Each structure stands twice: as C-alpha cells, then as structure tokens.
Amino acid sequence: MITQVGHDPLDIALAVCAMWLVLAAASLALSHRPRALRALFVGGAAGSFLFAAAGLLALFAPATHTTLPLGLPQLAFHLRLDALAAVFAILFGFTALAISLYTAGYLRHEQTARIARMAGQYHLLLAAIGLVLLADDAYVFLIAWETMAWSSYLLIISDDHMVLARRAGLLYLITEHMGAIALMLAFGILQAGTHAGLAGYAFGVMRETTLPPALASVVFALGLFGFGAKAGFLPLHAWLPEAHPVAPSPVSALLSGVLLKLGIYGILLFTLELLHAPLWWWGVLMLVLGLVTALFGAIYSAAQNDMKRLLSYSSIENIGLILAGIGLTVLFQAYHMAALATLALMATLYQTLNHAVFKSLLFLGTGSVLHATGERNLGKLGGLIHRMPWVAALLLIGSFAAAGVPPFNGFVSEWLLLQSFLGATSFPQPYLNMAVPLGAAAVVLVAGLAAYVMVKFYGITFLGQPREAALKNAHDAGFGERIALLLLAGGCLFLGLFPAWTVDLFRPAAAQLIDPGAARDTLEGHVLFCRLHAATHADYGPLIVLGALALVSAALVLILRRLAPAPLRRVAPWNGGHDTRTARMQDTAEGFGQPIRQVFAPFFRMQIQRPAPAETAPVYASRVEDPLWYALYLPITRSVCRMSEWVALLRRRRIAIYLLYAFVTLIILLVLAP
Amino acid sequence: MPLFAQITNLLAALFLLVAFAMLAQRRIVHLINLYALQGGILALSIVAVGYGTHQESLYLSAALNGLLKVIVIPLILYRLVRRLGLAWNRENLLRVPTLLLVGLVLNIFAFDVALPIAHLAGTINRDTFGIALASVLLSLLMMIVRTTALTQVLGFLSLENGLIFAATSVTYGMPMMVELGIALDVIVGVFILGVFFFHIREEFDSLDLHRFDRHEE
Numbered sequence: 001m002i003t004q005v006g007h008d009p010l011d012i013a014l015a016v017c018a019m020w021l022v023l024a025a026a027s028l029a030l031s032h033r034p035r036a037l038r039a040l041f042v043g044g045a046a047g048s049f050l051f052a053a054a055g056l057l058a059l060f061a062p063a064t065h066t067t068l069p070l071g072l073p074q075l076a077f078h079l080r081l082d083a084l085a086a087v088f089a090i091l092f093g094f095t096a097l098a099i100s101l102y103t104a105g106y107l108r109h110e111q112t113a114r115i116a117r118m119a120g121q122y123h124l125l126l127a128a129i130g131l132v133l134l135a136d137d138a139y140v141f142l143i144a145w146e147t148m149a150w151s152s153y154l155l156i157i158s159d160d161h162m163v164l165a166r167r168a169g170l171l172y173l174i175t176e177h178m179g180a181i182a183l184m185l186a187f188g189i190l191q192a193g194t195h196a197g198l199a200g201y202a203f204g205v206m207r208e209t210t211l212p213p214a215l216a217s218v219v220f221a222l223g224l225f226g227f228g229a230k231a232g233f234l235p236l237h238a239w240l241p242e243a244h245p246v247a248p249s250p251v252s253a254l255l256s257g258v259l260l261k262l263g264i265y266g267i268l269l270f271t272l273e274l275l276h277a278p279l280w281w282w283g284v285l286m287l288v289l290g291l292v293t294a295l296f297g298a299i300y301s302a303a304q305n306d307m308k309r310l311l312s313y314s315s316i317e318n319i320g321l322i323l324a325g326i327g328l329t330v331l332f333q334a335y336h337m338a339a340l341a342t343l344a345l346m347a348t349l350y351q352t353l354n355h356a357v358f359k360s361l362l363f364l365g366t367g368s369v370l371h372a373t374g375e376r377n378l379g380k381l382g383g384l385i386h387r388m389p390w391v392a393a394l395l396l397i398g399s400f401a402a403a404g405v406p407p408f409n410g411f412v413s414e415w416l417l418l419q420s421f422l423g424a425t426s427f428p429q430p431y432l433n434m435a436v437p438l439g440a441a442a443v444v445l446v447a448g449l450a451a452y453v454m455v456k457f458y459g460i461t462f463l464g465q466p467r468e469a470a471l472k473n474a475h476d477a478g479f480g481e482r483i484a485l486l487l488l489a490g491g492c493l494f495l496g497l498f499p500a501w502t503v504d505l506f507r508p509a510a511a512q513l514i515d516p517g518a519a520r521d522t523l524e525g526h527v528l529f530c531r532l533h534a535a536t537h538a539d540y541g542p543l544i545v546l547g548a549l550a551l552v553s554a555a556l557v558l559i560l561r562r563l564a565p566a567p568l569r570r571v572a573p574w575n576g577g578h579d580t581r582t583a584r585m586q587d588t589a590e591g592f593g594q595p596i597r598q599v600f601a602p603f604f605r606m607q608i609q610r611p612a613p614a615e616t617a618p619v620y621a622s623r624v625e626d627p628l629w630y631a632l633y634l635p636i637t638r639s640v641c642r643m644s645e646w647v648a649l650l651r652r653r654r655i656a657i658y659l660l661y662a663f664v665t666l667i668i669l670l671v672l673a674p
Numbered sequence: 675m676p677l678f679a680q681i682t683n684l685l686a687a688l689f690l691l692v693a694f695a696m697l698a699q700r701r702i703v704h705l706i707n708l709y710a711l712q713g714g715i716l717a718l719s720i721v722a723v724g725y726g727t728h729q730e731s732l733y734l735s736a737a738l739n740g741l742l743k744v745i746v747i748p749l750i751l752y753r754l755v756r757r758l759g760l761a762w763n764r765e766n767l768l769r770v771p772t773l774l775l776v777g778l779v780l781n782i783f784a785f786d787v788a789l790p791i792a793h794l795a796g797t798i799n800r801d802t803f804g805i806a807l808a809s810v811l812l813s814l815l816m817m818i819v820r821t822t823a824l825t826q827v828l829g830f831l832s833l834e835n836g837l838i839f840a841a842t843s844v845t846y847g848m849p850m851m852v853e854l855g856i857a858l859d860v861i862v863g864v865f866i867l868g869v870f871f872f873h874i875r876e877e878f879d880s881l882d883l884h885r886f887d888r889h890e891e
Contacts, residue, residue: 670787
C-alpha cells in the first residue's frame with residue numbers, strides 16, 4: 001500500500017527524538033531571542049510530522065528493533081517500533097504537530113525568559129514521549145516515563161507565581177511518583193519471572209515468558225495502578241481537574257491529548273502484550289472501573305463552570321470509555337473470542353485517536369478564548385461567535401465530535417463501542433451475558449451527557465450576547481493558532497467521514513495483539529461503507545449520512561422559507577415596542593447545569609448559598625466538590641502526616657543521638673547475627 | 675605458638691589498649707598522638723601477618739597504612755589544631771570511669787560475638803578479630819560521647835583503623851583495590867573536614883557540637 005522509502009521508520013523516529021533534544025538544548029543558547037525561540041516550535045512541529053510519518057510507515061512494515069550503545073553494562077537500550085506503538089506514534093505526531101504550531105503563535109506576547117523555559121521543557125517532553133513509545137526494555141521505558149513525568153510537571157507549573165499552579169503540580173507529581181513506583185515493582189516481577197537476569201528486562205524476553213496466573217494478576221494490578229495514575233481513571237483522577245486549568249493551554253492539550261493516552265498505551269502493552277494471557281476478571285475489573293469513571297466524568301463535567309475544568313472532566317469521561325473498551329477487549333480475549341476482541345480493540349483505539357484530536361482542538365480553542373478575553377469562567381463569557389468567527393467555527397466541529405454527533409468522528413467510535421457491547425452475548429458465564437450488555441446502557445447515558453456538556457460548553461461561550469463589557473474587545477486567533485485549529489478540525493472531519501480508512505490503521509495492531517485472521521475480517525469496508533463483519537448487517541456510511549443530512553436541512557430551509565408568511569418582527573410584551581433584553585437575562589452556566597445537579601444530587605458534594613427573600617443584593621452561589629477527595633485523598637494525607645509526626649519523635653536534633661542510633665542498631669544486629 | 679603469632683597478639687593487645695586510651699583522653703594533641711600510635715601499631719601488625727603468611731601484598735598495605743596514618747593525617751591534624759588554636763584545649767568529658775566500664779562491657783560483648791565468626795575464618799591470627807571488633811565499638815562509643823567536631827572526626831578515623839584491623843585478622847586484608855579506595859576516601863575526607871572546620875567556626879564561633887545541634891535543620 002505504502003512503499004518503503006529506503007529508510008527504517010525506527011531510524012526516522014529516533015532521529016526525530018534526537019532532534020527534539022537538540023531543540024531543547026538550543027533553547028538554552030537562544031534564551032534572549034524570542035523570535036528564534038518561537039521558530040524552535042516550528043522545528044518541533046516538523047519533527048512531529050516526521051514522527052507521525054514514521055509511525056505510518058511502521059504500520060505496514062514488520063516491527064523493527066535496534067539497540068543503542070547506551071544504558072547499563074549488560075543491558076543496552078532496546079528500541080522497537082511495532083504496530084501498537086505506531087498507532088500511538090501517529091496519534092502523538094499529529095497532535096504534537098498541531099500543538100507545536102499553535103504554541104509558536106500562542107507565545108507571541110509572552111516574556112522571553114518564559115518562552116525559553118517552555119521551549120526547553122516542551123521539547124524535552126516531546127522527546128521523552130517519543131522514547132516511551134519506542135522503548136523495548138523496562139529500563140529505557142522507565143527513564144523515558146519519568147522524564148516525561150517531571151518535564152510535564154515543569155510545564156504545568158510554568159505559571160509558578162500562581163499558588164494554585166504549584167499545588168496542582170505537586171498533586172500531579174505525587175500521583176505520578178506513586179504510579180512510577182508501582183510500575184517499577186511490576187517490571188521487577190516481570191523480569192524475575194523470565195529467569196534471564198538483566199536480559200530479562202527486555203520486553204522481547206518478557207513477551208516469551210508466561211507468568212503463573214497469581215503473579216500475572218499482581219503485575220496486572222500494579223500496572224493498572226501505575227498507568228492509571230497517568231491516564232487518570234477513577235480513584236487516581238484527582239490531579240486532572242486541578243492541573244488542566246492552571247497549565248498553559250497548549251500544555252493542557254498535550255496532557256489531555258497525548259499524555260493520558262500513554263497510560264492507555266501502557267495498559268494495552270501490559271495486558272495484551274507483555275502478559276499476553278489475560279484472565280477474564282481483569283476485563284471485568286477494567287470494564288466496571290471504566291464505566292464508573294465515564295459516568296463520573298460526564299456528570300461532573302456537566303456541573304463545572306470553568307471552561308478548562310469542564311474539559312478535563314470530559315477527558316476523564318473519555319478515558320473511562322476507553323478503559324471500558326480495553327476491559328471488553330480483554331474479556332473477549334480471555335474467552336478466545338477473537339472477532340469480538342478485535343472489534344472492541346478497534347473501537348478502543350478509535351476512541352483514543354478521536355479523543356486525542358478533538359480534545360486537543362477544544363483545549364487549544366479555550367486557549368485562544370483565554371488569550372482574547374482573559375477569562376476561564378463560563379459565567380463571564382458569551383457571544384464570542386461574533387468576535388472570534390474562526391475559533392467559533394472550528395470549535396463547533398470539535399464540540400460536535402466530542403458530543404458524538406454523526407457524521408463527526410466521536411460518533412464512529414461510540415457506535416463501534418456500542419456494537420461490541422451488544423455483541424457480547426455468548427460468554428460461557430451466564431452472569432456476564434446478562435451484565436455486559438447493560439454496560440451499553442451506561443455508554444449511551446454517558447454519550448448523552450457528553451452531548452449535554454458540549455452544548456453547555458459551546459453555547460455559553462460562543463452563543464448569545466457577551467456577558468461582560470470587556471468581551472467586546474476580544475480578537476480572533478492569530479495565524480499560527482488558526483492553522484493548528486484547522487489541522488485538528490480537519491482531523492476530526494477525516495476520522496468521521498472515512499472510518500474504513502481509519503480502521504485500516506488499527507488492523508496491524510489488532511493483528512499483533514489479538515489474531516491476524518480476525519484482524520483481516522473484522523470491519524471491512526470501502527469509502528462509503530463500513531461493515532462490522534460479514535455475518536452481521538450493521539453498516540455505517542458517514543458520507544451517505546452527511547448527504548442525507550444536507551438534503552434534509554436544505555429541504556427544511558426551503559419549506560420553512562415558503563411557509564413563513566412574512567419576516568418576523570420581535571417585540572417584547574408590555575414594553576411599548578422597545579427592546580430591553582440584556583445579557584443578564586440569558587441562561588447562565590449555573591442555570592444550564594442545574595437540572596443535572598438536581599438529578600444527580602446524591603453523587604455530588606455540593607454547597608449551595610441561597611439568598612434570603614428580603615436581601616437587596618442577592619448572591620446565589622453553588623460549589624461542587626469531589627467526594628472522593630474527602631473520602632480518599634484527605635484521609636491518606638492525614639495518615640501520612642501522622643506517621644511523619646511519629647517519625648519526628650525519633651529526631652532529637654543532636655548528632656550524638658544519631659550516632660547512638662547507629663551504635664544501638666549495630667549492637668542489635670550483632671546480637672541477632674548468630 | 676610461633677613467634678610472629680605471639681607478636682601479632684601482643685600488637686593486638688596494644689591496639690585495644692590505645693583504643694581505650696583514646697576513649698579516656700581529654701587533650702586533643704594527645705589524642706592525635708594516640709591516633710598516630712594506633713596507626714603505627716596497625717602497620718606493624720600487618721607486617722607481622724605478612725611475614726607469617728608470606729604474602730608480599732600485605733607489606734604494601736602496611737606501608738600505605740603507616741605512611742597515611744602515622745605521618746600524613748596526624749600532620750594535617752596537627753596543623754589544623756594549631757591554626758584553629760585548639761592545641762592545648764581540654765575537652766569536658768564527664769564520668770571517665772563510667773565510660774571505661776561501659777567500654778569493658780562492650781569489649782566482652784565483642785569477644786562473645788566475634789567467637790563464631792572467627793571460627794569461620796581460616797587465618798592464623800583469627801583470635802584477634804574480637805579485639806578488632808571491640809576497638810570498632812569503642813571508637814563508635816567515643817564518637818557518641820565526644821562533644822567537639824574534631825574529636826568526633828578522630829573517633830571516626832580510629833574506627834576506620836579498627837575496620838582495617840578486622841579485615842586483616844579475618845581475611846588477610848581486603849582486596850588491594852578496596853584498601854586503596856578506603857585510603858583515598860580517608861585522606862580526602864580529612865581534607866574536606868579540615869575545610870569544613872574553618873567554615874563551621876566562622877559560622878558558630880566554636881567547634882562545640884552543642885552550639886550547632888539546634889541549627890541542624
């Protein structure tokens with residue numbers, strides 16, 4: 001299909017990683033030249049393009065290995081670019097291309113010192129992400145993983161004069177550290193299982209080894225925790241809504257679009273690749289966790305009034321759907337139902353790619369709004385469609401995609417996910433047969449709520465009248481930003497209109513992880529159609545849907561034109577024909593979210609302040625808080641504090657006492673030694 | 675019992691005696707003298723073991739230990755003491771008799787612990803391992819009870835002597851690389867500590883540890 005151009009895709013990808021590192025170093029040398037610094041981002045974008053191209057080449061070539069003469073004496077860096085990594089390389093390269101271009105324009109008005117810092121940290125982060133995807137042994141994987149964690153931490157706190165940014169950054173860093181510890185333990189157990197010494201850290205050796213089920217389950221649990229800290233599903237989600245609002249918008253886009261997906265990549269790598277013989281209850285666990293996370297994210301995002309918090313809860317919701325998809329894949333795989341497993345995996349990967357594209361688009365769009373208005377609070381926005389037509393038009397596409405409206409891309413993956421849920425009727429366990437299709441209901445509920453959230457997000461921000469006088473001065477996004485938004489919106493349209501081609505991207509990964517035969521037969525189609533399987537008759541033709549939609553709307557417009565007798569003149573009642581509507585009469589963000597808060601009240605920890613009837617300056621305020629924060633995070637924090645107080649009792653602040661501790665320890669050990 | 679074995683035992687006894695003396699000595703200059711003496715005894719006993727077992731590498735180790743611990747480090751310490759003006763300082767040391775009694779108990783304990791380990795060793799001077807262990811413990815005790823930074827460093831150096839002595843008695847010394855490494859560490863450590871003492875004194879006007887216990891954090 002695509003001819004080999006004479007270069008190994010892995011070499012290209014590696015060269016791009018090296019280039020990003022060079023760009024990071026160059027930011028130090030150019031720290032006083034803002035234009036050159038912003039040009040670095042354009043260079044980074046070119047690198048991202050090449051990285052995506054390398055991923056595309058690698059999809060249709062056999063997996064390639066190489067070793068670098070770096071690392072430990074008996075463990076050189078093993079690198080490999082296989083089909084699974086290639087899918088994520090395309091996702092990462094394309095998203096990073098848009099984000100880099102956007103950043104080049106976005107930082108136009110920043111201080112030079114800050115641009116320099118961000119340029120260095122940003123390109124370091126890109127290189128680390130690239131290396132995570134290429135890593136083929138635990139050592140280089142963890143190095144890249146940790147580099148990714150702290151360079152993204154630095155980017156999150158790059159507004160470090162904000163106390164909130166530092167607190168959110170700390171929460172993120174601690175969560176990531178806990179995750180990394182779990183990953184180290186998991187890799188340690190995997191390596192011990194290979195009985196191959198240092199060479200056992202290479203993924204190639206781990207793929208050959210099958211652990212006993214109990215040990216494999218421990219590795220799975222540790223891996224789920226470790227990668228979950230990155231992906232942000234339910235008990236580990238708390239850093240997301242804190243970190244996203246305080247991070248600069250391109251960083252939020254990268255976090256939500258790419259970094260979360262690396263957690264997904266890690267879970268796929270662990271469950272289907274390194275452990276390669278999943279147990280059925282792993283799938284059930286991930287399915288339940290994913291659905292709960294998705295519902296939680298959807299409900300909470302409907303209650304948010306801060307643009308970026310709303311989007312970050314929506315990211316949690318999408319990660320939940322993706323995790324549910326993985327759970328379903330693992331469940332099918334455990335029962336050797338290859339065709340359904342392939343379908344579920346493709347739905348998962350589709351959802352992952354979609355979310356990366358539309359969520360980056362939305363976050364970058366909020367960045368432009370933030371730049372133009374200085375406001376994140378939905379209650380102070382409105383009517384921006386007149387001031388920022390470009391951003392409004394492109395974000396409309398992103399919002400449709402996020403809402404799962406056909407013919408945009410969000411619909412395709414939700415359709416595929418629903419189909420794989422509904423196909424699950426032939427498990428050997430009757431309970432599963434009854435329970436799993438119920439998951440489809442949860443997915444539908446989540447999709448509905450997601451659409452509601454997007455209406456709120458888009459409607460309150462762009463439609464209606466400006467709620468503040470200052471919004472009259474808002475300006476549209478600059479050139480670089482527009483290009484980036486166009487790219488991502490184009491991506492949404494492409495993924496939505498050509499599902500048959502998109503699915504071809506996932507076929508090699510499905511062949512690698514599940515079964516080549518099933519990967520070939522599932523989801524065949526051509527440009528117009530996408531058919532699930534030869535046996536079923538579920539088809540989806542987005543171009544046909546688009547055509548039908550266009551016809552119906554054109555017909556509706558014509559009919560309404562014909563039927564409408566005369567141009568309407570709107571006059572307010574009881575007003576003598578004068579128009580006194582003001583911006584304050586519009587529905588507010590709180591008002592729009594009120595029904596959801598009412599319906600799902602038991603799920604929230606809510607504080608509502610209602611004005612007394614006689615108050616002359618009535619204030620209505622509601623605060624929605626995360627109950628898990630109080631139920632889980634704060635108790636952990638308190639117990640850690642208490643333990644450190646106990647430890648502090650040992651500290652007497654005298655050198656002689658410390659020496660005495662060493663002395664007594666030595667004596668005790670000597671007594672115990674025989 | 676062959677002559678060199680008797681000599682080894684004698685030297686070991688002297689080594690322990692010096693360790694006790696260091697525990698009780700108040701004046702810093704005398705303490706340095708005792709340290710040099712201990713280093714000399716260590717070097718001599720390594721020579722004796724080397725003669726008895728015909729291992730030439732031990733002579734090199736002895737020469738190195740002698741050079742470092744009898745000449746170089748004491749010279750550095752003398753200069754340091756002179757420049758810090760501590761030459762005839764007399765340290766407050768409470769309850770010397772109690773201290774010596776505690777030392778005695780440690781000694782018995784060390785011999786008790788060392789017995790099974792010494793049985794495992796195949797060396798001719800394995801009986802001296804108990805002494806080596808006892809002197810290590812005595813040095814640790816000295817570090818605990820001393821109150822000035824300089825004397826604590828002396829305790830540390832004497833502890834290192836005890837370790838080398840233990841190594842000689844159980845396995846005829848450590849591998850040459852390790853021993854060279856330790857020697858280098860000790861010499862570098864002494865230099866760095868010398869620099870630090872000046873800084874500490876500038877900061878706190880004293881080398882008395884009580885003064886900067888509070889500032890530790």
